[in-house]
Structure formats: C-alpha cells, structure tokens
Amino acid sequence: MPSPARPLPACASFYHLPNTHITGRACRGLACFAARADAPQRWQQACGSATSLYCLGQCHQGPAQAGDHASPVIRTHCRQPVLLTTLSGKPDDSLACYQQRGGGAALRMLLPLPASAAIGQLETAGLRGRGGAGFPAARKWAAVAAAGGVQKYVVANADEGDPGSFSDKVLLEQNPFQLIEAMIIAGITLGATQGYIYLRCEYPAAAGVLQQAIRQAYAAGWLGAAVLGSSHHFELQLVIGHGSYLCGEETAMLNAIEGQRPEVRLRPPQISEHGLFGQPTLVNNVETLCAVPWIVEHGGAAYAAMGTANSKGTKLLSLNSLFNRPGLYEVEFGITIRQIVDELGGGLRRGQLKGVMIGGPLAGIMPPALLDTPLDYEALHAIGCAVGHGGVIAFADDSPIAAIVAEVFRFGAGESCGKCTPCHLGSPELARSFEAVLAGAKMPRQRWHELIAALADGSLCGHGRGLAEFALAIERHYPQELATCFV
Ligand SMILES: Cc1cc2nc3c(=O)[nH]c(=O)nc-3n(C[C@H](O)[C@H](O)[C@H](O)COP(=O)(O)O)c2cc1C
Numbered sequence: 348m349p350s351p352a353r354p355l356p357a358c359a360s361f362y363h364l365p366n367t368h369i370t371g372r373a374c375r376g377l378a379c380f381a382a383r384a385d386a387p388q389r390w391q392q393a394c395g396s397a398t399s400l401y402c403l404g405q406c407h408q409g410p411a412q413a414g415d416h417a418s419p420v421i422r423t424h425c426r427q428p429v430l431l432t433t434l435s436g437k438p439d440d441s442l443a444c445y446q447q448r449g450g451g452a453a454l455r456m457l458l459p460l461p462a463s464a465a466i467g468q469l470e471t472a473g474l475r476g477r478g479g480a481g482f483p484a485a486r487k488w489a490a491v492a493a494a495g496g497v498q499k500y501v502v503a504n505a506d507e508g509d510p511g512s513f514s515d516k517v518l519l520e521q522n523p524f525q526l527i528e529a530m531i532i533a534g535i536t537l538g539a540t541q542g543y544i545y546l547r548c549e550y551p552a553a554a555g556v557l558q559q560a561i562r563q564a565y566a567a568g569w570l571g572a573a574v575l576g577s578s579h580h581f582e583l584q585l586v587i588g589h590g591s592y593l594c595g596e597e598t599a600m601l602n603a604i605e606g607q608r609p610e611v612r613l614r615p616p617q618i619s620e621h622g623l624f625g626q627p628t629l630v631n632n633v634e635t636l637c638a639v640p641w642i643v644e645h646g647g648a649a650y651a652a653m654g655t656a657n658s659k660g661t662k663l664l665s666l667n668s669l670f671n672r673p674g675l676y677e678v679e680f681g682i683t684i685r686q687i688v689d690e691l692g693g694g695l696r697r698g699q700l701k702g703v704m705i706g707g708p709l710a711g712i713m714p715p716a717l718l719d720t721p722l723d724y725e726a727l728h729a730i731g732c733a734v735g736h737g738g739v740i741a742f743a744d745d746s747p748i749a750a751i752v753a754e755v756f757r758f759g760a761g762e763s764c765g766k767c768t769p770c771h772l773g774s775p776e777l778a779r780s781f782e783a784v785l786a787g788a789k790m791p792r793q794r795w796h797e798l799i800a801a802l803a804d805g806s807l808c809g810h811g812r813g814l815a816e817f818a819l820a821i822e823r824h825y826p827q828e829l830a831t832c833f834v
C-alpha cells in the first residue's frame with residue numbers, strides 16, 4: 348500500500364512551506380489581491396507574513412484564509428458536460444458512488460481492446476493539455492507509448508499553482524476516481540506500471556480525499572498487480588508538495604518527486620524519453636486526464652464536435668469573488684470572454700471592470716475593449732493573453748496597473764528557482780521598482796525594456812518567459828497608464 352507521507356525534503360530551504368501548517372494563514376494569490384478592498388485586514392495579514400501563501404484555491408471567496416473552506420458554486424454551460432458529469436457535489440471518496448454515477452465504464456471498455464485504442468480517441472478528440480501550454484494530449488501519449496525503457500511512469504500534475512484557478516481542486520475533492528480511472532487508462536495504454544499524483548500542500552482536503560480514494564481503489568482491485576482481474580499492473584502513489592509554484596513546471600516536479608532540488612531541467616532530452624528517474628514519463632494536468640474517461644466512453648468525435656476549430660471540447664473556468672456569480676463553470680471553447688464576464692459571472696459586484704486575467708500571472712490582462720475575443724488558444728494568444736489554467740480574475744478600477752505589475756513580479760520573484768539571472772534578479776528589481784512607483788517614484792523606461800527583453804530571451808522555462816509576456820501585454824493594452832510610471 349503506498350504511503351502519502353509528507354517527509355521533509357532534503358532541500359527544504361527551497362520551499363515556502365517545508366513543514367509548516369497553513370491553517371489560519373491568509374492567501375496572497377492574485378484573486379485575493381484583486382478583492383483586497385473587501386477585507387483589508389486579511390490582505391494585510393497575507394502581506395505581512397515572512398513567507399507568502401499563494402494560492403489556497405478559494406478565489407471565489409477572496410480574500411481567503413486557510414481553514415474557512417467552502418465549496419464554490421459549480422455550473423455547466425455547455426452542450427455536453429465532460430468534466431463535471433460524475434461530480435458528487437461534495438467531498439466524496441466512495442468508489443461505489445462513483446460507479447453508480449457511471450464511473451468506470453471507460454476503463455472496463457478499454458481492458459479487452461488493443462493498448463493503443465485510447466490514443467486514437469484522444470487524437471480524434473483533439474484534446475489539448477489544460478495545464479497551460481495546450482499541447483496535444485495524443486502526441487504526448489504516443490511518444491511515451493513508442494519510447495523504450497524497462498519502466499515507464501504516469502504523473503498527474505495536481506500542483507495547480509496558477510493563482511486564480513481552483514478547478515483541479517474541485518475535481519480532486521469531489522471526484523477523485525475520475526482522475527484515478529484516467530491514470531489507470533494511461534498506464535495500460537503506455538505500458539506504465541507506476542503512477543504518481545503530485546499534489547500541492549495548500550489543498551489539505553484534496554489530500555485526504557485522494558488518500559482514501561487510492562486505498563479504496565486498491566481494495567477494489569482497480570489498482571495493483573491485476574487491474575480489475577486483467578493482466579495489467581498499475582500502482583499509484585500520492586506525493587504532497589511543500590509550497591512552490593515552480594514545482595508545477597513538469598521537469599521541476601519530476602525532480603521534486605525524486606527528492607532532488609526542484610530546479611527546471613534542460614531539454615532535450617524530452618521527458619517522454621528521459622523523465623522520472625530517467626525513464627519515459629507522461630505528465631498531464633489533472634483536468635486533461637479527467638477528460639479522458641468521457642472521451643473513451645463517448646468517442647473522440649463527440650468531444651471534437653464541441654468548441655472551435657483548434658480548441659476542442661470544454662474547459663473549466665474559475666471565476667473570482669469580484670463577480671456577482673463567482674464559482675466553477677464548465678464551458679465550451681468559443682464562448683466569448685464577454686459572455687463569461689456578463690452572462691456567467693453576472694458582471695462585477697462593485698466598481699468598473701479594469702481587465703480580466705485568464706491564464707494566470709504568466710499571461711496578459713485583457714482590457715474591456717477586447718472582451719469579444721473567444722475563449723480559444725490561438726485567439727487569446729493573438730492578443731497577448733492565454734487560456735492557461737482557466738482562472739478568470741476580474742480586476743476592478745481600484746487596482747492601478749502599477750499595483751498589479753508590482754504584485755505579479757513580487758510573485759514571480761518569490762517563485763523563481765534562481766537558475767536564470769533575468770528571472771532571479773530581474774523579477775525582484777521590477778517588483779521593487781513598481782513598489783517605488785506606488786510610493787511616488789518613477790522607473791526609467793529604458794530599464795523596464797532591458798529587463799523585459801532579458802526575461803523574454805534569457806529564461807530557461809515558461810516562468811521567466813511568461814512574466815515577460817505579462818509585461819508585454821500590459822505595455823500593449825494599458826500604454827497610457829503604464830507611461831505614467833516611467834521617466
Ligand atoms: C512555472 C510553471 C508552472 C506550471 N504550473 C503548472 C501547474 O500548476 N499545473 C499544471 O498542470 N501545469 C503546470 N505547468 C505546465 C507543466 O509544465 C506541464 O506543461 C503540464 O503539466 C503538462 O500537462 P498538460 O499537457 O496536460 O497541460 C507549469 C509550467 C510552468 C512553466
């Protein structure tokens with residue numbers, strides 16, 4: 348039986364939360380920043396902590412504090428819900444209930460079929476990774492399936508680090524067997540006998556649900572040496588993080604699982620050939636994996652019938668507490684951001700809309716004039732924004748651009764792994780400069796350009812490059828307000 352223990356890592360100093368309890372601590376995530384005027388004292392507590400806590404996944408009730416956990420309102424707005432179909436509506440770790448709700452059908456369908464059957468359905472579905480980059484899932488699965496090696500691994504990325512997103516959290520707490528079923532399907536398809544779920548420690552309720560669910564899956568014969576009595580073997584282990592946004596980056600995460608310092612690895616080699624413990628590894632986000640059972644059961648074509656030409660299917664969106672109707676929504680790609688803001692979210696409950704950050708802090712903020720842009724990977728990229736992990740943070744007009752820039756770079760600086768100079772030293776300099784702007788100083792425009800260009804060109808991973816993209820989008824969409832910060 349696997350142990351979900353949380354031993355102190357050898358490189359504990361890398362982490363923000365190596366062994367601390369988070370109960371009672373206030374969240375410093377960007378959704379809580381956007382809502383700081385609603386509970387200024389709580390926000391001050393978050394800012395006053397020696398180590399920042401990003402993010403509790405309670406963005407629907409920000410500014411949030413660990414412990415005052417309440418499930419978000421959950422709604423579907425699509426022709427065929429894919430991700431929220433077998434949701435229990437409450438913390439649920441009963442395999443029997445999951446099966447009563449239709450869970451397990453995809454795994455049973457696949458067991459007698461050739462191992463490659465699922466990859467064909469994923470290809471037809473056009474499923475793209477929901478962890479941020481939107482990489483086609485079928486291509487990743489096919490690469491790991493084709494790789495040699497004595498041992499292969501399947502890893503679920505449950506780090507959900509993007510401040511503003513709480514979709515994985517809901518999937519894990521309310522439907523853990525959907526993920527477990529998907530990981531077994533991946534293991535059988537790729538010839539991988541060992542899986543890991545890397546979960547952030549900021550989600551203690553999800554950890555408890557997953558531990559219990561994994562135990563039940565072993566007892567019911569879903570996991571172990573003979574999956575549902577077949578010749579397939581699949582083991583699953585929960586690994587709990589210690590507070591680090593960067594551990595969501597897949598190579599850093601693999602180092603963390605191995606117990607190494609979680610720095611980003613150089614590529615090539617790709618992890619499909621040389622991943623966890625040097626073996627072929629599939630890493631997928633929780634939401635990506637949770638779509639797999641539905642796609643296998645209903646067929647890739649049914650999934651591809653929803654969405655746009657290149658962004659197929661459905662996406663979970665986490666709407667923050669500034670909306671009149673915050674919560675978790677499953678929508679079809681192609682819906683406009685205006686519909687999301689006005690029809691789903693019901694508009695802002697106070698102030699004027701300043702902008703919407705969708706893909707987390709490593710992407711741009713969309714100004715109100717561009718709200719007719721559809722939710723679509725390419726359409727958002729074209730305006731310097733991103734689908735990212737689907738956190739939808741509305742900023743009201745009480746958030747000056749200088750304050751947003753300072754907050755994003757403070758986050759970026761605190762979460763840098765320190766390997767690249769522009770990210771390690773440039774991010775804190777930008778944070779300090781914009782804090783000074785808020786206090787009445789000005790920043791040399793030339794220095795801003797130098798630092799952003801260095802971040803864009805000299806960063807090894809998407810953390811530094813994403814911070815540059817955020818800055819460039821601010822330049823593009825808020826030029827006048829940004830100009831007031833410069834000399
Ligand atoms: C700084 C950084 C943080 C990331 N954090 C996450 C995360 O919390 N969850 C996640 O699924 N992907 C995260 N990613 C993306 C992963 O590296 C990886 O692309 C993803 O887990 C692959 O799964 P997918 O193909 O299903 O999206 C992050 C990437 C970067 C650069």
Ligand code: SF4
Binds near residue numbers: 611764765767810812
């Ligand atoms: S860009 Fe930043 S987080 Fe990424 S490898 Fe370089 S220093 Fe580390």
